[in-house]
Amino acid sequence: MARPLINVPAKVKRGQVFEIKTLISHIMEPGFRFTTTGDKIPRDIVTTFSCSYNGEEIFRADLYPAISANPFFDFFTVATESGTLDFKWVGDNGFSETASAKIVVE
Amino acid sequence: MSRRTPRVPPIISRVTTIVCLLFAIASSVHGTDIPLDQRRSGYLDLGHDSKAMQDDDTINPAALWVQDGEALWNQKTGAASRACADCHQDATISMKGVAARYPAFSVARNGPINLEQRINLCRSEHQQAPPLASESRELLALSAYVGRQSRGMQIAPPDDSRLVPFVEAGRKLFNRRIGQIDMSCAQCHDDNWGKKLAGSLIPQAQPTGYPIYRLEWQSLGSLQRRLRNCMSGLRAEAYEYGAPENVNLELFLMWRARGLREETPAVRP
Amino acid sequence: MGETRPGATRRAVMLGGLAGSLAATIRLEPALATPERMRAAIRNVVGEASIRKGRVDLEVPPLVENGNTVSLAVSVDSPMTATDYVKAIHVFNEKNPQPNVISVHLGPRAGRAKFSTRFRLADSQIVTAIAEMSDGTFWSASADVIVTLAACVEGI
Numbered sequence: 001m002a003r004p005l006i007n008v009p010a011k012v013k014r015g016q017v018f019e020i021k022t023l024i025s026h027i028m029e030p031g032f033r034f035t036t037t038g039d040k041i042p043r044d045i046v047t048t049f050s051c052s053y054n055g056e057e058i059f060r061a062d063l064y065p066a067i068s069a070n071p072f073f074d075f076f077t078v079a080t081e082s083g084t085l086d087f088k089w090v091g092d093n094g095f096s097e098t099a100s101a102k103i104v105v106e
Numbered sequence: 107m108s109r110r111t112p113r114v115p116p117i118i119s120r121v122t123t124i125v126c127l128l129f130a131i132a133s134s135v136h137g138t139d140i141p142l143d144q145r146r147s148g149y150l151d152l153g154h155d156s157k158a159m160q161d162d163d164t165i166n167p168a169a170l171w172v173q174d175g176e177a178l179w180n181q182k183t184g185a186a187s188r189a190c191a192d193c194h195q196d197a198t199i200s201m202k203g204v205a206a207r208y209p210a211f212s213v214a215r216n217g218p219i220n221l222e223q224r225i226n227l228c229r230s231e232h233q234q235a236p237p238l239a240s241e242s243r244e245l246l247a248l249s250a251y252v253g254r255q256s257r258g259m260q261i262a263p264p265d266d267s268r269l270v271p272f273v274e275a276g277r278k279l280f281n282r283r284i285g286q287i288d289m290s291c292a293q294c295h296d297d298n299w300g301k302k303l304a305g306s307l308i309p310q311a312q313p314t315g316y317p318i319y320r321l322e323w324q325s326l327g328s329l330q331r332r333l334r335n336c337m338s339g340l341r342a343e344a345y346e347y348g349a350p351e352n353v354n355l356e357l358f359l360m361w362r363a364r365g366l367r368e369e370t371p372a373v374r375p
Numbered sequence: 376m377g378e379t380r381p382g383a384t385r386r387a388v389m390l391g392g393l394a395g396s397l398a399a400t401i402r403l404e405p406a407l408a409t410p411e412r413m414r415a416a417i418r419n420v421v422g423e424a425s426i427r428k429g430r431v432d433l434e435v436p437p438l439v440e441n442g443n444t445v446s447l448a449v450s451v452d453s454p455m456t457a458t459d460y461v462k463a464i465h466v467f468n469e470k471n472p473q474p475n476v477i478s479v480h481l482g483p484r485a486g487r488a489k490f491s492t493r494f495r496l497a498d499s500q501i502v503t504a505i506a507e508m509s510d511g512t513f514w515s516a517s518a519d520v521i522v523t524l525a526a527c528v529e530g531i
Contacts, residue, residue, distance in 0.1 A: 017486030375440035
């Protein structure tokens with residue numbers, strides 16, 4: 001339930017810069033909102049998102065409560081060799097989610 | 107109320123009052139319908155980025171729910187251990203056009219039901235599974251997945267004479283003043299669409315794309331959730347989820363939007 | 376009983392009051408406006424180094440329908456080679472409860488110093504993006520965003 005959505009091109013040429021898009025379900029509760037009875041709703045956000053390409057980190061983001069719910073990222077990397085892109089989201093309350101996508105480089 | 111010495115003979119002031127009252131009643135019962143060729147989806151009023159979010163499945167947050175819906179469609183469930191796919195096979199074929207013609211008449215309920223209620227009816231009748239809660243992630247995911255199959259198709263309310271009294275009931279609700287603000291849906295969305303209310307554009311309120319990813323909710327939600335929001339905005343008590351009033355309103359709104367194209371799942375502010 | 380339709384007068388007063396109360400919530404409140412906090416958050420990242428304007432392109436819509444979800448795209452003019460690349464891009468805001476938005480860490484493998492995301496703005500305000508280069512220099516760009524509010528304030 002609620003798996004991340006990853007979008008990468010099926011095939012890329014060696015040396016080509018290609019685009020990666022990711023979407024994940026997460027409430028990103030900022031911790032500044034209150035219930036109708038005046039209680040503060042505690043913060044519950046994704047704090048780090050990272051992407052590794054065949055084991056080497058190519059992108060990392062430190063997130064703050066200002067990032068919208070269902071965090072979306074669109075970023076780039078250079079096609080070096082075929083392999084796997086690994087994605088990781090880590091957050092409050094022990095939140096941890098991973099996903100991966102294969103990339104074919106010709 | 108301050109006392110005023112009437113400057114006109116009492117009979118004329120009384121007649122004027124009655125005429126004004128009748129006018130008020132008449133105009134509140136029959137708001138002016140938007141001419142068919144002037145109807146427009148709220149999509150057209152979106153900013154550039156929101157339009158892009160809706161148009162591109164790779165960046166539309168609603169795609170997360172559609173993906174979940176597809177998984178649920180194929181998952182065996184209930185005492186009958188049956189998946190939607192077991193009866194309906196490939197949703198991209200069997201569900202094409204379905205959301206565009208809901209709400210539809212249900213013999214079991216002897217009245218109209220919306221898509222979410224139809225899904226729950228299927229669960230109880232054919233899967234022996236308990237109903238999914240209103241606005242639950244699972245129900246919205248299935249509704250979004252089924253609705254997605256009608257994207258691009260024209261809203262086509264069924265030509266079913268059994269629905270007529272319910273459409274009329276919905277129309278009456280649409281034209282009824284409610285709440286402390288004491289206004290009807292029609293007064294904003296039929297009579298003043300395109301104008302601004304406190305800096306925001308008043309849309310026509312055409313339900314072209316439910317369930318929607320509403321930026322205000324930061325989540326996917328149904329038409330009934332949106333209607334309940336509107337009603338509480340007027341400081342009126344909103345009807346409960348599944349209440350016949352909500353379904354009749356949905357039915358009327360979809361009839362009012364007939365011919366406009368489905369955009370499910372849409373993005374709206 | 377008056378001659379005018381009572382509903383019309385009452386509605387005008389209600390709408391006027393509603394507009395007035397909404398206007399009050401989006402008016403600049405000096406106690407909440409925190410350009411100093413944004414400057415402090417920037418100093419936290421940049422230290423004593425000088426920040427130059429330029430090389431950074433910050434794309435946000437000038438007028439936003441809903442502050443909950445604002446599109447953000449930042450790109451930096453850089454060859455992204457092993458010796459000349461963008462190390463990080465930091466985004467800040469003026470009037471949210473917190474001045475930081477995001478910090479993105481890049482390297483030569485990025486190929487292009489560009490990323491997009493969606494973020495929240497509590498009010499109309501200035502957004503600033505700062506790029507940290509491999510040569511230790513800092514570059515910045517800012518944008519002014521107007522945030523409109525939903526007309527019908529909803530409780531449910």
